[in-house]
Amino acid sequence: MMGGMTTIHDVARRARVSIAAVSLAMNDAGTNRVSASKKKLILEVARETGYRPSGVAKALSEGNTHILGLVVPMRAQIFFNHFIVEVLAGIQACLLERKYHLMIYSHSTSRGGITQGEMAQSRYADGVIVLNTRLSSAQDMLDTIQSLRNASIPFVMVNGRPAAEDIPYVGVEEYEVGRLAGDYLIGEGHRRIAMLGGAMRSPGGQVALQGLTDACREKKLPGKYPLHEYTEFERGRIGQTVTEWMKGKYPPTVIFCDDQMAPEVYEACGALGLSIPKDVAVLGRGDLALGAKMIPKLTTIRVPAMEIGRLAAEMLIDQVEQPQAAIRQVLLPCSVTVRESV
Amino acid sequence: MMGGMTTIHDVARRARVSIAAVSLAMNDAGTNRVSASKKKLILEVARETGYRPSGVAKALSEGNTHILGLVVPMRAQIFFNHFIVEVLAGIQACLLERKYHLMIYSHSTSRGGITQGEMAQSRYADGVIVLNTRLSSAQDMLDTIQSLRNASIPFVMVNGRPAAEDIPYVGVEEYEVGRLAGDYLIGEGHRRIAMLGGAMRSPGGQVALQGLTDACREKKLPGKYPLHEYTEFERGRIGQTVTEWMKGKYPPTVIFCDDQMAPEVYEACGALGLSIPKDVAVLGRGDLALGAKMIPKLTTIRVPAMEIGRLAAEMLIDQVEQPQAAIRQVLLPCSVTVRESV
DNA sequence: TCGGCGCAGTAAAACGTTTCAAAATATGTG
DNA sequence: CACATATTTTGAAACGTTTTACTGCGCCGA
Numbered sequence: 133m134m135g136g137m138t139t140i141h142d143v144a145r146r147a148r149v150s151i152a153a154v155s156l157a158m159n160d161a162g163t164n165r166v167s168a169s170k171k172k173l174i175l176e177v178a179r180e181t182g183y184r185p186s187g188v189a190k191a192l193s194e195g196n197t198h199i200l201g202l203v204v205p206m207r208a209q210i211f212f213n214h215f216i217v218e219v220l221a222g223i224q225a226c227l228l229e230r231k232y233h234l235m236i237y238s239h240s241t242s243r244g245g246i247t248q249g250e251m252a253q254s255r256y257a258d259g260v261i262v263l264n265t266r267l268s269s270a271q272d273m274l275d276t277i278q279s280l281r282n283a284s285i286p287f288v289m290v291n292g293r294p295a296a297e298d299i300p301y302v303g304v305e306e307y308e309v310g311r312l313a314g315d316y317l318i319g320e321g322h323r324r325i326a327m328l329g330g331a332m333r334s335p336g337g338q339v340a341l342q343g344l345t346d347a348c349r350e351k352k353l354p355g356k357y358p359l360h361e362y363t364e365f366e367r368g369r370i371g372q373t374v375t376e377w378m379k380g381k382y383p384p385t386v387i388f389c390d391d392q393m394a395p396e397v398y399e400a401c402g403a404l405g406l407s408i409p410k411d412v413a414v415l416g417r418g419d420l421a422l423g424a425k426m427i428p429k430l431t432t433i434r435v436p437a438m439e440i441g442r443l444a445a446e447m448l449i450d451q452v453e454q455p456q457a458a459i460r461q462v463l464l465p466c467s468v469t470v471r472e473s474v
Numbered sequence: 475m476m477g478g479m480t481t482i483h484d485v486a487r488r489a490r491v492s493i494a495a496v497s498l499a500m501n502d503a504g505t506n507r508v509s510a511s512k513k514k515l516i517l518e519v520a521r522e523t524g525y526r527p528s529g530v531a532k533a534l535s536e537g538n539t540h541i542l543g544l545v546v547p548m549r550a551q552i553f554f555n556h557f558i559v560e561v562l563a564g565i566q567a568c569l570l571e572r573k574y575h576l577m578i579y580s581h582s583t584s585r586g587g588i589t590q591g592e593m594a595q596s597r598y599a600d601g602v603i604v605l606n607t608r609l610s611s612a613q614d615m616l617d618t619i620q621s622l623r624n625a626s627i628p629f630v631m632v633n634g635r636p637a638a639e640d641i642p643y644v645g646v647e648e649y650e651v652g653r654l655a656g657d658y659l660i661g662e663g664h665r666r667i668a669m670l671g672g673a674m675r676s677p678g679g680q681v682a683l684q685g686l687t688d689a690c691r692e693k694k695l696p697g698k699y700p701l702h703e704y705t706e707f708e709r710g711r712i713g714q715t716v717t718e719w720m721k722g723k724y725p726p727t728v729i730f731c732d733d734q735m736a737p738e739v740y741e742a743c744g745a746l747g748l749s750i751p752k753d754v755a756v757l758g759r760g761d762l763a764l765g766a767k768m769i770p771k772l773t774t775i776r777v778p779a780m781e782i783g784r785l786a787a788e789m790l791i792d793q794v795e796q797p798q799a800a801i802r803q804v805l806l807p808c809s810v811t812v813r814e815s816v
Numbered sequence: 817t818c819g820g821c822g823c824a825g826t827a828a829a830a831c832g833t834t835t836c837a838a839a840a841t842a843t844g845t846g
Numbered sequence: 847c848a849c850a851t852a853t854t855t856t857g858a859a860a861c862g863t864t865t866t867a868c869t870g871c872g873c874c875g876a
Contacts, residue, residue, distance in 0.1 A: 184625075233598065256575065283526075536863080
């Protein structure tokens with residue numbers, strides 16, 4: 133196999149010391165377990181032979197790999213989801229600091245490929261971040277949680293708050309998302325609000341709708357509003373819904389939808405000859421990078437995706453390194469990013 | 475550490491056989507090294523104890539981890555680059571089939587975090603895919619290649635063809651990209667073509683420009699064209715260049731630019747009151763997902779990103795599994811995805 | 817009945833580290 | 847100098863697998 137890989141033995145031999153001494157010298161953390169002179173010698177030999185300790189051997193010996201897994205829905209298109217991508221960026225930032233590696237897993241066996249089970253059971257990861265999206269079925273999630281529990285692998289869920297309180301979780305307070313959207317839009321003078329579900333079809337989406345509804349009720353808006361509709365992300369369905377709404381007798385003055393749906397909403401409005409935000413406003417949810425590139429630039433409820441990722445990684449590592457640590461559920465606050473579409 | 479993890483020893487003890495028997499039974503590939511009855515027993519015990527072989531131990535023993543590394547520029551924003559994301563999707567698809575894991579690395583030490591060196595030297599990965607982007611400096615690349623060579627870790631480069639022929643590489647024929655763009659645009663009646671560099675500032679970009687220029691020369695277009703300019707991706711610079719061009723005496727009739735620059739080109743044109751494709755056409759390069767969402771939908775030179783990723787992974791695994799395999803450089807063909815912007 | 821052969825099963829070495837406990841050496845004290 | 851104590855160094859076990867070479871054993875043919 134690895135033909136000429138230098139091992140700790142090679143270094144020990146050339147430096148005329150024991151392998152223990154080499155190990156000690158390499159991992160020295162201030163505690164002087166090895167004399168200065170010898171350490172200098174060993175480090176020198178290590179440098180000139182290009183020795184690097186084997187992560188695998190280290191992992192086997194120490195009992196942990198310093199690898200974290202990211203469990204995401206298996207679909208190949210996964211990374212086209214900007215939300216995920218931003219969460220990933222946050223995770224990555226944290227791992228770089230904490231010197232952990234990141235490994236990508238997929239869950240759901242539906243497509244007949246390698247299942248999360250088979251892959252994860254190699255047990256490379258010290259812990260995993262389970263990323264919930266509208267692509268992941270509730271059943272997948274439960275299965276995943278169950279199997280992680282069984283294998284007693286630490287994990288943190290992201291996005292899609294689990295029913296149980298004893299499951300580590302990072303996300304946003306969905307109710308507040310709806311509430312914030314409602315208060316903001318009403319403050320801007322809107323009375324006829326429509327909400328386009330999708331990402332919101334999840335339990336979290338229901339809660340957001342509740343928040344929006346409460347905001348409307350509180351301000352005594354006409355009973356019919358907020359309108360809402362859950363459309364799949366399939367191309368066409370969104371435009372269809374928007375068109376129906378706008379052709380109604382009292383069309384909404386603003387459409388509240390996921391950032392990723394916004395381009396199609398724009399398109400549908402354009403096709404109807406409606407200008408944004410003059411004829412109808414659009415409020416996004418997410419504050420993904422693409423929003424700032426749209427014309428007009430998308431006003432949106434900011435979901436702090438990077439922070440979510442970073443925090444999830446942080447929590448997971450804490451949990452891995454000290455298993456007795458308390459389990460937390462953290463809900464980050466949202467805010468409105470005001471641009472041009474409302 | 476992992477408190478109650480069942481090991482091969484536990485299974486062996488409970489089944490009253492040797493650990494060798496367990497290993498043999500688990501990894502059986504048709505060759506009957508263990509009797510049917512014993513095998514049945516062992517598998518049964520393994521099932522009921524929930525035994526899963528440790529990937530780490532297996533890796534140490536076998537000398538390979540079945541992990542592939544993906545080396546990308548360190549910037550946290552990395553995944554906002556759609557090209558990378560699509561390549562990644564292709565890689566992932568291949569790895570699922572071939573039962574490999576994917577680990578994410580970053581190169582460049584400039585930000586002072588963990589360097590690719592430190593991380594990669596843990597030597598978890600059996601091989602790595604090095605993803606070149608305009609974010610990665612040529613020096614980074616050379617360093618990376620050098621250190622991989624030193625450590626004799628198999629690798630494949632993607633995007634940004636290396637000068638040397640003996641470096642495994644997957645990408646597109648940049649000259650053909652320019653050529654294709656030129657032929658297509660001229661065929662559509664355009665005579666004044668402008669090319670906006672950026673991703674094209676790389677050596678590959680120069681070659682693409684050459685292809686475009688040759689196409690123009692061949693058709694005897696006015697000597698001044700194609701125009702070209704290399705702008706950084708910074709916000710504002712693109713619009714500025716476009717504005718200068720369009721205000722010139724003989725403004726280009728079409729702008730050829732990277733897909734990811736297109737939104738800003740659209741915006742600049744909008745600000746100038748120019749309508750696409752009536753007043754000026756826009757041709758992208760990439761065929762990233764976002765192009766189909768723009769209004770009007772972007773016509774673009776398709777770079778088969780997913781295929782590139784898939785092929786890179788395929789080649790790398792082949793190389794890992796049979797080191798004597800020949801080194802290949804593969805250049806995939808491009809095509810024009812016709813939509814609405816030309 | 818014996819030798820040879822194939823088959824099922826196993827002991828032990830190997831993979832490259834860390835770490836524990838013991839050994840060796842140095843340092844200090846009376 | 848003898849002894850206790852501190853420091854440095856090391857041998858060996860442990861981590862959980864795979865794999866190689868060997869041991870029994872039953873069966874066959876002579």
